Amino acid sequence: MTATGRARWRTWLPLRLPAHRASSATLAGAYPFLTTAPLDRGVYVGVDAFTGSPFCFDPWTLYGQGLLTNPNVLLVGVIGQGKSALAKSLAVRSIAAGRRVYVPGDPKGEWTAVAEAVGGQVISLGPGLATRLNPLDVPGAGQIQLLATLAETTLGRGLRAAEHTALDVALTAAARNTSGSVTISDVVTALSDPHPDAAADDATTAGERLQDGRELAHGLRRMVKGDLAGLFDGPSTVALDAGAPIVVLDLSRLGTQDDALAIAMTCASAWLEAALVAGAGQRWVIYDEAWRLLHLLPLIRRMQAQWKLSRAYGIANILVLHRLSDLDAAGAHGSQVRTIAEGLLADCSTRVIYRQESDQLTAIAGALGLTGTERDLLTALPKGTGLWKVADCAHVVHHRLHPDEASVFDTDTAMRGQTPAGVEP
Ligand SMILES: Nc1ncnc2c1ncn2[C@@H]1O[C@H](COP(=O)(O)OP(=O)(O)OP(=O)(O)O)[C@@H](O)[C@H]1O
Ligand SMILES: [Mg+2]
Known part of the structure; x- marks a missing residue:
């Protein structure tokens, strides 16, 4: 039977083309969707x-x-x-x-x-190791941000505005009372003993301020007397080696x-x-x-x-x-x-x-x-x-x-x- 129409062009003989070999760089040009450009820098x-x-x-x-x-x-x-x-x-x-x-x-x-x-x-x-890091070694505004982050982490919630103020005032008082670098223990002490004059400046009383800072003091206390004591509650014993x-x-x-x-x-x-x-x-x-x-x-x-x-x-x-x-x-x-x-x-x-x-x-x-x-x-x-x-x-x-x-x-x-x-x- 003779093929008609488009089938006339069909051949049943095997296609005999030599295999083509090329480097992956050349093939990447010929078949850009199959081979991506090599990454050879770095x-x-x-x-x-x-x-x-x-x-x-x-x-x-x-x-x-x-x-x-x-x-x-x-x-x-x-x-x-x-x-x-x-x-x-x-x-x-x-x-x-x-x-x-x-x-x-x-x-x-x-x-x-x-x-x-x-x-x-x-x-x-870790517990029992001599290394201590003072997180308050950070300069300037970093200290209050860091304290707020630490308090949020230990309390497991965000801070209220009054708590934020109590923390800020305690940090300022702690820094004034310490000659060296201020530590978390200093801040916890200041939170527990607010100064009446500083409270009056914010139109509040020392009693109210103490109340505002109560939970903060408990949260941060964990780093001074609780399970995390001895890690972050004193001056740093090591310095970051920038080199x-x-x-x-x-x-x-x-x-x-x-x-x-x-x-x-x-x-x-x-x-x-x-x-x-x-x-x-x-x-x-x-x-x-x-x-x-x-x-x-x-x-x-x-x-x-x-x-x-x-x-x-x-x-x-x-x-x-x-x-x-x-x-x-x-x-x-x-x-x-x-x-x-x-x-x-x-x-x-x-x-x-x-x-x-x-x-x-x-x-x-x-x-x-x-x-x-x-x-x-x-x-x-x-x-x-x-x-x-x-x-x-x-x-x-x-x-x-x-x-x-x-x-x-x-x-x-x-x-x-x-x-x-x-x-x-
Ligand atoms: N490319 C590799 N060739 C040979 N051995 C390898 C290779 N990658 C990893 N290994 C070996 O496999 C083991 C597990 O590797 P690795 O600790 O990196 O896994 P991981 O994915 O980080 O695991 P995990 O999720 O538990 O942290 C190691 O002992 C490592 O030496
Ligand atoms: Mg791993």
Whole structure:
């Protein structure tokens, strides 16, 4: 039978064309929708799983080129996939390139070895340790803001206007009565003993002022005589080393109490702010385990304020979460804490997504604008491999660890029943 119409042009012979080979750079031009341009500037991260070429990252360069709207990075992935290892590699490799790193709170104590390996500063806080930080070391108006944040955290609510005034007056009185730097203990004493003249200036009585400051005094007392005594209630015993390549605040001895962590991080963030403003140059601020902090309104309000300063001071933040639904734990939709937390996430132009559980796919794909293929990939990503969404391009990258890094970054030692280097068995 003879074919008619369009079928006449059909041939059943196999198509014999020689295979065409070209470099990934050439193919990127020929198939721009399949292959994105390589990222080859900045610190080495690992290999691009599709092209095999090296993958490098430098948010400051990309920001300078107008490809990123901010230098911040969101890093999400289920436990044990290598999020911290990636953050640590970015940190130490950036230090080699002359940058500095701050880790304002390390609840697991896993950054200490990293800081020690590169000659950084580790400040360990915890009951029984000699280190004390005076959060009121911050200059000027920072003191009252910080006190208000600490009082809000210990009371678990916002302050009333009369309480704010009582705190302000107590701080002024405490500063007048002390020759050295004012401490939280001085403020608690002043709250409990308001001066009648200062009260009269505000058209109130010492009795009313005492009443206004009662709950504040109880809240702050926790840091003087309660479970947090000895950490923040005296002059600082250490100074932030502005020249250190990395500064880590090790909070692993504080235990699992979230509000102790919040208070320590609030104090640390005040310290850090002074260092960030005083220092110059490009710096990373890494919030490993950020999912533990998102529900703490006073703290994330401070983080939000700090992030606003970030660009002006050359700072890139890294926020590490397990999944986007960590936000649900932050607060209900529309609540202030939730809105600020979502704002912090939205302020991360670079998103690195490690393996996700299948129940998370719809939410993460919607929130981060992933294609169907990218979405399907997320449940299959092996350890150390992530989907990088940088400047509207997607890359699947396997993070390469140097053996020296691997031995310092190892967090699986306990799982394997071995003792990490430097720890007494
Ligand atoms: N790219 C990699 N190549 C080889 N090993 C890796 C890689 N990334 C991480 N690891 C190893 O996997 C283990 C877990 O990594 P890591 O602690 O970074 O995971 P994580 O995602 O931060 O986990 P968690 O959510 O519990 O904090 C570590 O011992 C680390 O050395
Ligand atoms: Mg980790």
